[in-house]
Amino acid sequence: MVLSRFWLVIFISSIVFVIFSLFSGNSYTIDHVLNGKKDDPILISEKYIDQIPAFIKDSINKSEDKTFIVNRDTLNADSTYVYKNKVVKIFSGVQKSDGLLPTCKSTLLDLILPLMAYLAFFCGLMELLIISGVSEKLAKVLSPVFVKVFPSIPKNHPSISYMTLNFAANFLGLDSAATPFGLKAMESLQEINPEKDKASDAQIMFMCLHASGLTLIATSIIGYRAAAGASNPADVMLPCIITSFIGTIAAFLIVGIKQKINFKSASLVIGLMVLIAAIIGLLMYVNHLDLIGKNYFTSNLSALILVGIIVFTLIFSFIKEKKFTDANTTVYESFVVGANNGVKTGVTIFPYVLGMLVAISLFRNSGLFEIISNWIAFAFSNMGVNKQITDALPVAMLRPFSSAGSRGFLIDSMNTFGADSMTGRLSSIFQCSAESTFYVIAVYFGSVNIKNTRYALQTMLLVDLICVITAIFVASWFF
Template structure:
């Protein structure tokens, strides 16, 4: 219900704002909201050439293609005059994201089809893990801990192994693998959900822990910083880990208090201490590496572990080939069945993702997001907050809505302020330490047709706020 109302609010308010802006003359056309593409110039006016100042008119007429660009500046939008069919079209600024119709197209072609491919492959592997018995062994080994965090899940339930693989993939920055594992976990949890239309306690706990974004290897962030010529692309690695770890702990405590989980369990404390020790140990090892060594280590660790998971699955399936014969199938046929189920899951979640992304597209292009973002930045600047921090806030504000959108702000902050500025580093931490909340909710709950997400959305957004506050303190402490 909360998600539905939020979706309606941003959709309807954006439409009202767009129409209002057109009628009061703040915008010349609203076609870009429907048909425009990201980074396209925005049409702000159209005049007869005689209505323009003489020097602009002469410059246009003398230009080879009768196009004039004024105030060429790589950091700001140019004003462009294009003379065609007796009129001059004036463009200024660029579009922040794709319009509604291009978003529909890109959602299918650039997001859902690649996602279906990932789902097909990893769901095929998971089918091998199930039949070979590997997932059962993993669930049995981890049950003592998971039954404390997820008391409603039966001991040795298959969902335990799927959630473990999801957390591990997120931990290592393997987004393409994390989503298939997570969707399989949601499907498995849905099987024991007594109310199929309403999110269960276990599903909410899983979603909030997943969305808290605990990340060990921020491979993509390091790559963006390296491309922007940062002096040490991996210097945000430790702040990212600290921020995302605090976000994960916050998510666990918030949901745990709501679900009355026993935090004094010895197994929970032991696992938490082991996790902290592992992170500290790894950080100590990485801190002793030089720049080349850090880049080499971070770029290869995740890939090696993913290759190891694939190799283990295939080898374990080969060793336990008798179990496939007992199930009246073969290893390859089982993989195909699992891949087919992955394709069906991708098709199921498409409408949910589409509905959320077109609403976000309209929200951004309407100008409402920019007004809200500027208002928050102005509020904090008047409170004496460092301008370098307020300049990074657009990344934090957009991150729950769109990973691609916030990534664009991140890259822009590095280009504008420099990759080694506090603004760029803080933007990197914002990007790394949180999840695209609304996209995640649409995908995961949509995959199992959950209509009532209960308190999941509110908790996830609160965790996002905690991550933002933590990131600011951590970034100012480190840099």
């Protein structure tokens, strides 16, 4: 219910603001909101050639393509004058994201189809893990801890192994693997959900822990920083781990208090201590490496582990081939069945993702998001917050809505202020410290047709806020 209302508010307010801007004269056209593409110039006016300044008119006439670009202020977008059919079109600024119709197309072609391919492959592997008995053994090993965190889940339930693989993939920055494992976990949890259209306690806990984004190897962030010319691309790795870890603990405590979980359980404390020890051990190892060593380690560890999972699954399935025979199937046929289920899951979540991304597209292109973010930045600056921090806030604000959008702001902030600036580093921490909340909600709950997400959205947004505040303190401490 909350998600539905929030979606309606974003959608309707954006449309109202677009119409108001058009009739108030603040916008010349709304075509870019519907048909424009990201980074396209925005049309702000049209004039007859005799109505423009003489020096621009002369420059247009001398130009072979009848185009003239004015660069008066290097801090702002250029104005471009294009002469065609007796009219000079004036463009200024660029579009922040794809318009409504291109978003519909790109959601299918650039997001859902690749996601379906990932789902097909990893769901095929999951089917092998299930039939070979690996998932059952993993669930038995981890049940003592998981039944404390998820008391409504029966001991040794298959969802435990799926959630474990999802968390592990997230820790290692393996987004392409984390999503299929997570969707499989949601499907498994849905099987024991007594109210099929309402999120269960276990599903909410899983979603909030997943969305808190605990990442040990921030491979993509390191890559972006290296491309931007950072002197030490991996210098944000420790702040990212600390921020995402605090966000994960906050999510666990908030949901745990709501669900009245026993935090004093010995198995739970031991599990938490093991996780903390693993993080500290990793940090100590990475910290003693030089720059090349850090880059080599972070770029190869995740890939090696993913390859290791694939190889282990195939070899173990071959060893346990008799189990496949007993199930009246083969290893390959089981993989195909699992892959087919992955494709079906991709088809199921498409409408949910489409609806959310179209609303976000309208929100950004309407100009409403920019106004709100400017207000918040202005409020923070008046409170005495460092300008380098307020310059990074657009990344934090857009992150819950769109990973691609916030990534664009991240790259822009590093290009504008420098990858080694406080703004560039803080933007990097914002980007890797949490998930895209609304996208995750749409994908995961949409995959099992849950309409009532209960308190999941509010909790995830609160955790996002905690991550933002933590990132600011951690960045100020380190840099």
